[in-house]
Amino acid sequence: MKTTAPSDSPAYRRRKADRPDEIIAAALREFHDRGFAGASMARIAKGAGVSRATLYLYFENKEALFLAVAGEAMAGFTRAASQKIEIGDHSTEETLRALFRQFYRTMTSTKNSALLRILISEGPAMPHLVEAYHSQILTTGRTLLERIIARGIARGEVRPGPVASIPQILIAPAMFYAIHSMVFGALENLDEDTFAEAHLDLVMRGIGA
Amino acid sequence: MKTTAPSDSPAYRRRKADRPDEIIAAALREFHDRGFAGASMARIAKGAGVSRATLYLYFENKEALFLAVAGEAMAGFTRAASQKIEIGDHSTEETLRALFRQFYRTMTSTKNSALLRILISEGPAMPHLVEAYHSQILTTGRTLLERIIARGIARGEVRPGPVASIPQILIAPAMFYAIHSMVFGALENLDEDTFAEAHLDLVMRGIGA
DNA sequence: CTCCTTGCTGACAATAGTGTCAGTAATTAG
DNA sequence: CTAATTACTGACACTATTGTCAGCAAGGAG
Numbered sequence: 001m002k003t004t005a006p007s008d009s010p011a012y013r014r015r016k017a018d019r020p021d022e023i024i025a026a027a028l029r030e031f032h033d034r035g036f037a038g039a040s041m042a043r044i045a046k047g048a049g050v051s052r053a054t055l056y057l058y059f060e061n062k063e064a065l066f067l068a069v070a071g072e073a074m075a076g077f078t079r080a081a082s083q084k085i086e087i088g089d090h091s092t093e094e095t096l097r098a099l100f101r102q103f104y105r106t107m108t109s110t111k112n113s114a115l116l117r118i119l120i121s122e123g124p125a126m127p128h129l130v131e132a133y134h135s136q137i138l139t140t141g142r143t144l145l146e147r148i149i150a151r152g153i154a155r156g157e158v159r160p161g162p163v164a165s166i167p168q169i170l171i172a173p174a175m176f177y178a179i180h181s182m183v184f185g186a187l188e189n190l191d192e193d194t195f196a197e198a199h200l201d202l203v204m205r206g207i208g209a
Numbered sequence: 210m211k212t213t214a215p216s217d218s219p220a221y222r223r224r225k226a227d228r229p230d231e232i233i234a235a236a237l238r239e240f241h242d243r244g245f246a247g248a249s250m251a252r253i254a255k256g257a258g259v260s261r262a263t264l265y266l267y268f269e270n271k272e273a274l275f276l277a278v279a280g281e282a283m284a285g286f287t288r289a290a291s292q293k294i295e296i297g298d299h300s301t302e303e304t305l306r307a308l309f310r311q312f313y314r315t316m317t318s319t320k321n322s323a324l325l326r327i328l329i330s331e332g333p334a335m336p337h338l339v340e341a342y343h344s345q346i347l348t349t350g351r352t353l354l355e356r357i358i359a360r361g362i363a364r365g366e367v368r369p370g371p372v373a374s375i376p377q378i379l380i381a382p383a384m385f386y387a388i389h390s391m392v393f394g395a396l397e398n399l400d401e402d403t404f405a406e407a408h409l410d411l412v413m414r415g416i417g418a
Numbered sequence: 419c420t421c422c423t424t425g426c427t428g429a430c431a432a433t434a435g436t437g438t439c440a441g442t443a444a445t446t447a448g
Numbered sequence: 449c450t451a452a453t454t455a456c457t458g459a460c461a462c463t464a465t466t467g468t469c470a471g472c473a474a475g476g477a478g
Contacts, residue, residue: 006476014425014474035330037247041466051427095262110323121244123392134396160406166399169407172385173378180377183332187343190375198371198378206415221442223455250436260457265437 012050020058020068023048027069032114036066036122066122070129070161073115080106081141092152093204096170099148103171104196108179116175117182142168149207159209170207174197212270221259229267229277232257236278236301240394245275245331250390273390277330279338283345289315300360305379308357314378323383326391335405351377358416379416382408393399 026047037164041062045052047086059065081102090096106112123130145167152158163169177195235256250271254261268274272341290311297304324342332339354376361367372378374391386404 012426012474012476016425020426033333035244035245035246038334040464042464049443052427053427053464053468061467117329120326120388120392124242125247127395130392131396134393138393138397153281162401162403162410166404166407168389168399169382169385169404169411172382174383175385175388176378179329179384183329183339184343184347187334187340188347192379194371195375198375201371202378202415205417206411208414219444221444221456225455228455249434251434261436262457262459263455266456307442362429 008132019048019054023050023055023058023065024069024072027065028073028111028114031069031118032110036062036125037064041065066126068127070115070118071132073111073118074133077106077112077115077137078140079105083136092148092155092157093200096203097200099144100171100174100196100200103174104177104192107174107182113125113178114180117179138168141171141185145170152207156209158207163207163209170203174204212414221342228257228259228263229286231279232259232264232267232274233281236274237282237323240278240327241277241319245271245327245334248275249411250274276338279324279327279352280341282320282327282343286324286346287349298305301357301364301366302409304357307414308353309380309383309405309409312383313386313401317390317401322387324408347377350380355377361416365418367416370416372395373414379412382411 024045027039027044029047030044034040039062042052044065045055048055055065059068068159090098119130119133149164149167150160153160153164158164163203173195176190177190177199180190232253236253238246238256239253243249243315248271250264251261253274254264257264264274268293299307302321328339328342358367358376362369362373367373376416382404386399386401389399
C-alpha cells in the first residue's frame, strides 16, 4: 500500500556526489549523542536516508567514518576562524573582543561542541586524532594569542607577567562556558553575552597595564 | 601444573566486604578509558579479579555499577573539598590561592578527572547523573565563591563588576587546565605550578580593586 | 527503445557483549 | 569432624552490531 503504482517514484535515487556529506552530517549527530562505541552504523544510515551497506561503500569502516567526521569538523573550525581573526590595527581590547566573540559563536555551534566532546571522550582511544587537533588548531590559536599579547606589550597596553607566558589561559573561560552549556545547559543556562562580557572584563583587567 | 596439590590454595576466597570497592575501582578505570558504552563487564571483572557473574551479584547491571562509580567519585570530591576550604580570616588573595591549589590538586587526581570525562561524554545519556553533579558539587562551589567575593567587596579588596555576578568564571582556568592535561597531556605538558600562578595572577588583577 | 554501467540494497555470517542460573566449593556453625 | 550456608563461578541463551556480497534497478549511452 505504499505506492499506488510500483513503477513510479523509484525506491532510491543515485546521488553519488551528495552522499558523503549527508552521511558525515548524520554521523556527527550520532557520534555526538552516543560517542564512538555507542554509535550505531544502522542509526547513522537511517539518519542519512540510506541503507547500512551504503555507508561501507563510502567509508571503509566505522573508524574511517569517525575520522572523516572529525576531520570535517576541524576543517570547518579553522575555516571559520581564519576568516575573521586577522590582526588588524585595532587596540588589544578590541582585538580580543572580536576574537572572543568569534570563539563563543564558533564553540556553541553544534558542530564544534560535538568535536570538543568527541575529543574529550574518545581521545584516549584515538591518539592520532588528538595529535591532529593539537597541531592544526591549538598551536595556531596559541601563536595568534602570543602575537596579540606581544603587540599589546610593545604598545604599553599589556603588562608583562606570568599570564603572558601561558596565553592559552585567556580563552579558558570560553572553553569553560562551552563545556558548561554542553553538560549543564538543560539545567542552568548561562547567558552568553553576560558571560562573554565578564570574560573580557576579567582578561583586560587581568593583563592590562 | 598450576598447583601441585589441588586441594591446597583455593581457587577463590570469599571477601564479601571488600568486593564492592575493588569492583568500583576497576570499573572506574574501565569507564575512564572506554566510556560507558565501550566499557566491558568482562574487562572490569578481570581487573577486579573476579568472574563476570560476580559483578551482577553486587550490582544490578552495567548502569547501576556506573552510577555507583560516579557516586563514589563525587563523594570523594566533596569529602576532599569540604576539608580545606572553610573560609577563615585570610585575605581574599590567600583564600583564593588556597582554594585554587586545592582545586588543582583534586582535579588532576585520576579519580576526579575520570569523573569529569565521564560527565562530559555520558551526560546526554545520563541526565540524572548530570543533575546530581550539578546540585551536589556545582552549586556548593558557586555559593562558596560568592561568599568569598562578597566578603572581598565588603573589605574593599574586590571591585564590584560583571565578574562578581558570575563567580564560576574564576575557576575556569583550572578546569581548562584539567581538560587540557586530560586530552593533550601526552603531547604537551603545561606545568601545574606555573599555570596555577598565572591563574591566580589573572584573577587577582582581574577582580582586584 | 534497449543495453550497459554502477549506485544501492537486503540478506547473511560472524563476533562481542549483556544478563541469568544451577551448581560448586569456601567458610562458618555446631 | 560434619553439616549448613552462601560467595562465587562456568556455561547458556539472547540480543545488538559490524562488515560482506551477490544481485537488483536507476539512469545514462547508443
